[in-house]
Amino acid sequence: MSRILVICEKPRAAERIADALDEGGKPLRRRLLGAPYYIARRGGDELIIVSALGHLYTVAQREGRWTYPIFDFTWVPVYEADRRAGERRGFIEAIRRLSRDVEGYVSACDYDIEGSLIAYNILRHICGLESLKTARRMRFSALTRRDILKAWREMSENLDFPLIEAGRARHEVDWLFGINLSRALTLSVKRATGFYRTLSIGRVQGPTLSFLRDREIEVRTFVPRPYWVIEAEAEIAGRRLKVEYAGGRIGREADALEIERRCGGGVGVVKAVSRSTHRVQPPTLFNLGGLQREAYRVFRYSPSRTLRLAESLYLDAYISYPRTSSQKLPSTIDVREILRGLRETKYAPLAEELLSKSALRPREGKMTDPAHPAIHPTGVAPKGLRGAEARLYDLICRRFMASMGDEAVRERIRAEIDVEGYRFHLKGGRILEAGWMRFYKPYIREREVELPSLREGMPAKLVRVEAVKRFTKPPRRYNQSSLLKRMEEAEIGTKATRAEILETLYRRGYVEGDPMRITDLGFAIVETLSHYCPEILSVEMTRRLERKLEAIQLGEAEADEVVEEAVEALKPILKRFREREMAIGLEIDRAIRGDIIRANTLGSCPKCGRDLRIFRGRESGKRFAGCVGYFDGSCNVTYPLPQRGRIEATGKRCEVCGAPIIRVLRRGRRPWELCIDPKCPSNRR
């Protein structure tokens, strides 16, 4: 009997793997130093199934001061680099103790770069270099018993070293860029002004921030142009229907008014009635990006929330591995088996309908992933799913089934109406055959406009004609979903890291709101970098590095060479940074202070019209609102403020006293709007 150590990525995955691998289906559940582990029996061997907690090792500075440039790094336990990761110490120690007297090793982490690297680091740093020679790799795309047992039977003889090397290089390159540039920014402000604020930038954050900056300039410098549209309604066959002026937008007011005058109350005739049908193909299967965009569209879930929810569904074995680029489903995946599983759920009628078809082939997209198929349900009937998880599962299931549905057929009807020589369009449409739309119904926005039976020569009286003035609109700011798409198109970041990068932009105060609005600080960071080291913002450099990292994965490049190349690229950038440190620091500091002022300004003083800002009492430390006129002795207006929660300006004035209305935000409570003057009668109501 041999003792084999099986390394899993997360405790929930370890539990599932242990349950599947134990021949009796009841592994022994134990806990050591806070870390759960399992003992299972299989084929006469004793399996010790341990769990990591994501990455247990990370890149860190070898030694020396908190400065830059830093090119000397090493891998250390995560808790040494991050004080918040103390929990991982117990996991490392537990694995160390459990790996004694072990004769074989198996990596059962998620089959991707991160999973491969997690297991590699555990083997290398805890079990010893020798373990790397004999360790084997399980590969699975779902945590069902069937998939786990198949992965056990078919596990490879070696670890997936190209994937591990690619992961190692990616972490090291990201660390080199992140640590050096972030420290350069932070220290430039510190040295120029003595003011400390954590600032960060990385090789993917830079270009992403510059997308936001470019869009923000478009929005903030936008000047609308007027145009006119003719809104009209016609009475045809006793029904009042909306018609559209065929000439589209009208650039001159006089022309629009002329059409309004000549067509108002006029009677025209229906001309050229046409009907056409067209087929609408089913949607493609989801990859992670597609799922994140759709979940944002229908539920307004942020990409990172969608990823978290999808991972939880994966760990419960309800869906396949979500961090995939693939929109394809290999023929080895038995879709009928999955549908038979779904018969045990609320999707039974839909699943039955698909099972009755003679051929089932999901509609695939172009994107591929060598490691995993498109996201799909596993067929395991979910138990007790609620809230957001249940909604996301529904979206995934319905999309999976819709992808195998028949084409939908839509009919379009179009007629022309001629009034006084001016043409108007009448448009209608309806679904003739719902096909796949039946499966995806809750998530389809389909507007049907039924028209009466039309024939040429019918009279059409325009009962309402109005020239309506409109204005052109600025381009839309990015939201989390459209920015994610932009990053995908630019080929920067990976499916696993993009959502996290967006979160960092918020956390650092570079963007706010949704749609995303770049702050003055975000602007200053991009401007400074574009002056002194534009390479950091260049999509080209990031994409080039991204391709090299992919080449390592394919065995076409060496990890050490790519890391060395990154160091060489960074050296001149950091040298330039150091030379201009003071100027850079002052520039960013001005933006930081501008942001502080903006955040602290609650409106204008009802007495003198200057800014009312939040200040803190020197002795009491309590916050209050005061007029900036206090500094030159011209005004002494002050108001007490609520001491708990965040206070922000609303831009509104009190209708009773004219003082600003403020908003108080406290966790777990509804936002509260009130007049800043506590004596104002409006606050007593």
Next chain:
Amino acid sequence: MRCRLCWRDAVEGEEYCIYHIEAYRRLREAYEDWREAMDLTWEEFLREVSENPETGEWAREVALSLLGDFRPLSPSGSPFPPSPRRRRSPS
């Protein structure tokens, strides 16, 4: 020299920073279309644009400044909060 409308440096020989100059250029361009569409004077155009909710923030600031109505956020020069919270650096 500072931009008349924000904290950024003004472009050499100009009153505005690069962004407010860009906004001004767009205002001039747009005026041609507005005049063609509605026959407005420059001042009427600036008034319309400054009140239009679709107008970008910087374009509005330039329009208001040209009308003489713009009030910068910090009229008293540089009244930054007297004691911003300072955190100690990790070094």
